[in-house]
Amino acid sequence: MMTTLQPLKKNAAKVIFAPMLKAIECTCELIIPFLVRSIIDDGLTTGGSHEGDGGYVLGLCGIVFGLSVLGFLCTMITQYMASKVATEFSFDLKRNLYSHIGKLSPSQLDRYGKSKALNLVNTASFSLQTGVQMFMRLLIRAPFLVIGSIIAAFVVNVYAGLVILGALALCAGVIGTIVRFTPREYTALMNELDAISVLGDDLIVGSRVVRAFNKQEESRKEFREESERYRKQALRLSRINAFINPLTFGFVNLAIVLVLYLGSFQYQSTGISVGSIVALISFLTQSLNALIQFTRLITSFSKAFADRKRCDAFFAIEPDIVDGPLAEEPVIQDGETLYELKNVSVSFGGESTALDKVNVRIPKGSSIGVIGGTGSGKSTLVSLFSRFMDPVEGEVRFRGHNIKDSKVGAVRKEIALVSQKPQLFKGTIRENLTLGEAYSEQEIEKALKDALAYDFVYAKEAGLESKVEEGGSNFSGGQKQRLLIARALLSNREVLILDDATSALDYKSDLLVRQQIKKRTGMTTILVSQRATSIKDCDYIYVLDAGKIVGEGKHEQLLENCLIYREIFQAQVKQQ
Amino acid sequence: MKSFKKLWPYLSPDKWLIVVAFIFAVASVFFKMAIPFLTGRAIDQIRTGDLDIAKYLFLMGGCLVFGVVFRYLFDLMTATVAQRAVKRMRDNLFDALNEVPISYIDAHYHGDLLVRLVGDIENVQNGLITGAGALFEGIVQVLVTLAFMFSLSWILALTVVVLTPISVFVSKAISSRNSRYFKKQSANLGQLSNQALETLNNIEAIHSYGLMEKQEQRFEELNQEYRASSFKAMFAASWINPATRLVNNTIYGAVIILGASLLLFPDAFSFTGIPFTVGMLSSFLTYSYQYMTPFNEIADAMTEVLYALTALNRVDEVIHETKDVDEGSTPVGEVVERLEAKDIHFSYDGKRPIIDGFSLDIYKGHKIALVGTTGCGKTTIINLLMRFYDSQKGGFYANDISTKEIQKKELRSHVGMVLQDTWLRHGSIRDNIAYGKPDATMDEIVLAAKKAHADDFIRRLENGYDTVVSSSSGLSTGEKQLICVARIMLLQPEIILLDEATSNIDLRTELQLADAFDELMKGKTSLVVAHRLSTIRNADHIIVLDKGKIIEQGNFRQLMERGGFFAELYNAQLA
Structure with missing residues (x-):
């Protein structure tokens, strides 16, 4: 299984090496207080080894400056590597996420939530990218400076070392405790924010209905309660975070007081010199600043950590539709069974099932009609043919074997599916029709003509090169459906499935399109519709109602035997 | 200033809390800054050989306790004020959305309006209110530190004051160059996100026609563009901290050199008045560091403040949209006949x-x-x-x-x-x-x-x-x-x-x-x-x-x- 951090492995060396350079910078910073000590004790103190020696003082200052520059250079190399590795990592992570999206079935994506999946690519990968960079350039700084300061303090004096160890341990303890509590509170806060977003979305999208039902006052009240909950939660988080600054400040300064105290009675006996006191204070302030910087990282880190969990959970979803072992599909002749559904049931977990023990046989080269009302299970049935889902019970057989034995791609490449959703890509009409395959102009024109799309396409100035906006938003419902049908016809596949794909066409156009399709012999067609007239000429018709097949046969037979079919048909005839 | 005017209505109901927060800030910074001062005094006394510094230690302990208490109260108070303001702003915006004419909602992308309610207000909170908090505290800290430094030695204080802007200037120069890279980065992320969105919306068609491979190729290209611009943006931004640290260290060095000169050649610097001591140098080393921190923090917060200003304008625009007034008053009767x-x-x-x-x-x-x-x-x-x-x-x-x-x-x-x-x-x-x-x-x-x-x-x-x-x-x-x-x-x-x-x-x-x-x-x-x-x-x-x-x-x-x-x-x- 893929994990979120897997792409980091190839850069493992850099991930380790970069912080080591950072350690050099920290070392430089730790040496500086010792130099300051020498300046004070040796150069500026009566009886010092270089008392009054301006050159000595200046030389040491030069070293201070040199160390600063060296530290700067090391840091910049770290920064470069961290940025490189982080962007590289985010690149790979995005690619993995995107390809996992492609591996999951549409129903799995629906269940997971498409907007959630999109957020992983957009936001989560970015916060992880920042997390990795922060990890490489900053994470080591705080612990290294803190531990380094403690060691340095011990070098100066054992007691002072103990004091500083105690103070910094307490600081680390405070920060550690707070870090443990914040992520949970932060998640709770984000949940409240989500709730705010839902209320806002409802108000904006439903503005007409909210007003029509005079619900403004109510929605206002509801929102105020929610924004209050958000505020309280935010305050909870702040109350916890507000401990960091004062407590760490308190501990560090307590240590300074103790160091001074040590200095005062050890001055002669153990020799904590004035320079040492200044150096010790430097160690403490440096460590404190590093720790505080560290706490600022925590928000980024806890975000990255939460996002890592989310990505891991996403990667952990095993694709439910996977390739079978069959290397080659058997060839079958016209009239032999292409599809067979044996006692197939599909359930989404409700009281009743979406499809209930359905038996369907589709011979190669035939035209099959499926009819039923809203929510009768037609679209679920269609999903089985393209293997967008598998049944919970029963078996879908394809070319004589269980469809699960086939390669998924091998099944799908036989099918030209026109679904209810107007799935058009941003680009040109030509790109949307050919989908990157090579077709001759004649083929394209024929497909457009058969789908009754020729006229409106060529009425446009740019013809085939006309722009298509996202989701085809610059075309009417009927035009979109015609383009989708043209695309399906152009692909020239063995099986054509029209899932309510002519609902936005008027009856006459619907009829003309069907007549053109009928001319294409040898193709298996599955027509799914709510209109009886659309499917009445099919070789065989299945009538679905509430997930069950309540009738099957030819049009005339069904008129006679199937009450529901008769009702559907009469509903249409009554119009006439 | 104009933005402050827009922000003020949300803050003004809590103006007394803000005054209290200000008092807390002054108190907290004063006690914090008094400690290095006392440390310097104590060091000087130790150098004279008089080791009885109990007086200073007790004073420092007192400062420490008050410093801790006031700092906590200040942090809590700013958070309280900020979150109350955010709630007011959100409630107002929600009310405005409830009251704007339907034509206004029809004329805007729904997602755009929603972003104002959720993300933009978050940005205002993060940037303006936290940024303003940093500014607020920063100004107090700078002023108090200046007071302490000038009371010690005006010539060293002056040196620090003159040198500090370099650090601000450096980080400013870096971030202005960065904004270009950041724009490119977010434009590329937008494209990438669109590609992913289109894939998700058309997933059935993509699987039906076996287009996933082509889609992945396209994604790969966009991803590469993003990687390039993101690297530039990230690396450019990562100059700020080390560069300012380098400048700060330089200033630190300058303070030592000048301080040492004052000590070594007191006669040459007799015009400065008060004789300089090692204890003073120690205080100064701490102050020079503390004095610079707010500048860097404010510079850091600037990007967020900029985001926040844009966000504030977007929120304000909706709130000040003409309301759909319900002016009618004639009763229509029980039944519409x-x-x-x-x-x-x-x-x-x-x-x-x-x-x-x-x-x-x-x-x-x-x-x-x-x-x-x-x-x-x-x-x-x-x-x-x-x-x-x-x-x-x-x-x-x-x-x-x-x-x-x-x-x-x-x-x-x-x-x-x-x-x-x-x-x-x-x-x-x-x-x-x-x-x-x-x-x-x-x-x-x-x-x-x-x-x-x-x-x-x-x-x-x-x-x-x-x-x-x-x-x-x-x-x-x-x-x-x-x-x-x-x-x-x-x-x-x-x-x-x-x-x-x-x-x-x-x-x-x-x-x-x-x-x-x-x-x-x-x-x-x-x-x-x-x-x-x-x-x-x-x-x-x-x-x-x-x-x-x-x-x-x-x-x-x-x-x-x-x-x-x-x-x-x-x-x-x-x-």
């Missing part, structure tokens, strides 16, 4: 007329149908009747009172509507059906769902009536329409508006629904916009609209016999 449209003229943009002299009498209990081709103004009539929009001339009259003089709330309480754009609030199906009648019993809800032929499919869902749905939930459009119909069946409103309410429902269900609708509309006034003409055969009166004008009217038989536009439309649908 008569509804009349008098010579209505309306245009959305003020140029192209949408409704052009529309007049109509609707009597109580009548079913009126509006018919016409797309864009003929049918839906606009509903918008005007509900007063989502107001006509430029003429208007609707209820019981002979202009609807513009009736309180919108009262007018709407007489009406129930189902629109073509189905909207479900985020909540259970049960709550959605009971939207207009929250006190309905479960039996009533189920009965309404049964009338709307929705009961069947609802029971098939995992949690039945408790299934949580929303406008973008997994239900099909037809199913959502049925739930909206159930809403009306439960509400039993006095006047019923149906705007293509069954356009996504199959014929057979629609036909079955027709009986339920007939029962619902019995004795009630109804206005029906229909897509399928067969559903309005039994209307009492059919209005045929074309380009905002009534071109034909009468009952079904009359219109068919006339053989005009309506008959043509009707026959075209059956062809």
Whole structure:
């Protein structure tokens, strides 16, 4: 299984090496207080080894400056590597996420939530990218400076070392405790924010209905309660975070007081010199600043950590539709069974099932009609043919074997599916029709003509090169459906499935399109519709109602035997 | 300053808290800065050989305790003020969205409005309020530190003051160069995100036609572009910290050199007045560091402040949008006996007329149908009747009172509507059906769902009536329409508006629904916009609209016999 951090492995060396350079910078910073000590004790103190020696003082200052520059250079190399590795990592992570999206079935994506999946690519990968960079350039700084300061303090004096160890341990303890509590509170806060977003979305999208039902006052009240909950939660988080600054400040300064105290009675006996006191204070302030910087990282880190969990959970979803072992599909002749559904049931977990023990046989080269009302299970049935889902019970057989034995791609490449959703890509009409395959102009024109799309396409100035906006938003419902049908016809596949794909066409156009399709012999067609007239000429018709097949046969037979079919048909005839 | 004016209304109710926060800030910084001062004094005393520094230690301990307490109170107080302001801002924005004219909402992308309520206000909080907090505290810290430094040695203080801007200048220079990279980075991320969105929206088509590989290639290209720009942005930004640290270290070095010179050559510097000591140098080393921190923090916060300013303007724009005032006050009476449209003229943009002299009498209990081709103004009539929009001339009259003089709330309480754009609030199906009648019993809800032929499919869902749905939930459009119909069946409103309410429902269900609708509309006034003409055969009166004008009217038989536009439309649908 893929994990979120897997792409980091190839850069493992850099991930380790970069912080080591950072350690050099920290070392430089730790040496500086010792130099300051020498300046004070040796150069500026009566009886010092270089008392009054301006050159000595200046030389040491030069070293201070040199160390600063060296530290700067090391840091910049770290920064470069961290940025490189982080962007590289985010690149790979995005690619993995995107390809996992492609591996999951549409129903799995629906269940997971498409907007959630999109957020992983957009936001989560970015916060992880920042997390990795922060990890490489900053994470080591705080612990290294803190531990380094403690060691340095011990070098100066054992007691002072103990004091500083105690103070910094307490600081680390405070920060550690707070870090443990914040992520949970932060998640709770984000949940409240989500709730705010839902209320806002409802108000904006439903503005007409909210007003029509005079619900403004109510929605206002509801929102105020929610924004209050958000505020309280935010305050909870702040109350916890507000401990960091004062407590760490308190501990560090307590240590300074103790160091001074040590200095005062050890001055002669153990020799904590004035320079040492200044150096010790430097160690403490440096460590404190590093720790505080560290706490600022925590928000980024806890975000990255939460996002890592989310990505891991996403990667952990095993694709439910996977390739079978069959290397080659058997060839079958016209009239032999292409599809067979044996006692197939599909359930989404409700009281009743979406499809209930359905038996369907589709011979190669035939035209099959499926009819039923809203929510009768037609679209679920269609999903089985393209293997967008598998049944919970029963078996879908394809070319004589269980469809699960086939390669998924091998099944799908036989099918030209026109679904209810107007799935058009941003680009040109030509790109949307050919989908990157090579077709001759004649083929394209024929497909457009058969789908009754020729006229409106060529009425446009740019013809085939006309722009298509996202989701085809610059075309009417009927035009979109015609383009989708043209695309399906152009692909020239063995099986054509029209899932309510002519609902936005008027009856006459619907009829003309069907007549053109009928001319294409040898193709298996599955027509799914709510209109009886659309499917009445099919070789065989299945009538679905509430997930069950309540009738099957030819049009005339069904008129006679199937009450529901008769009702559907009469509903249409009554119009006439 | 202008932005501050925009922010102030949200802060002003807490102005006393802000004053208190200021006092806390001054107290906390004073005690914090007093400690290095006392340390310096103590060091000097130790150097004289007098080791009894208990006085200083006690003073420092006191400063420490007060420093801790005031710092906590300050942090808590700023957070309190900030979050109260954010809540006010959110509530105001939500109210504004509740009160802006529908035309405003129609004219904006919904996502864009939502971002203002959620993300933009977050940005204001992060940037402006936290940034302002940093500024606030920073100014206090700089002033207090300056006071301490000048009290020690003016010449060293002056050196620090003169040198510090270098650090600010360096980080400023770096970040101004960065903004270009950041723009490129977010543009690339936008493209990448669009590609992912398109894939998700078209996933069935992509799998059906085996396009995933091509999509991945395209994604790979965009991803590479993003990687390049993101690296530049990231690396460029990472200069700020080390560069300012380098400058700070340089200043630190300068303080040592100058301090040491003061100590080594006191005669040359006698003009500075007070003799310099090692203790003072120690205090100065701490101060020079503390003095610079706020500058760097403020510089750091600048990017966020910039984001926040843009966000604040976007929020403010909605809040100050003209409100949809509910000025009417004439009571309409208990029952609307008569509804009349008098010579209505309306245009959305003020140029192209949408409704052009529309007049109509609707009597109580009548079913009126509006018919016409797309864009003929049918839906606009509903918008005007509900007063989502107001006509430029003429208007609707209820019981002979202009609807513009009736309180919108009262007018709407007489009406129930189902629109073509189905909207479900985020909540259970049960709550959605009971939207207009929250006190309905479960039996009533189920009965309404049964009338709307929705009961069947609802029971098939995992949690039945408790299934949580929303406008973008997994239900099909037809199913959502049925739930909206159930809403009306439960509400039993006095006047019923149906705007293509069954356009996504199959014929057979629609036909079955027709009986339920007939029962619902019995004795009630109804206005029906229909897509399928067969559903309005039994209307009492059919209005045929074309380009905002009534071109034909009468009952079904009359219109068919006339053989005009309506008959043509009707026959075209059956062809």
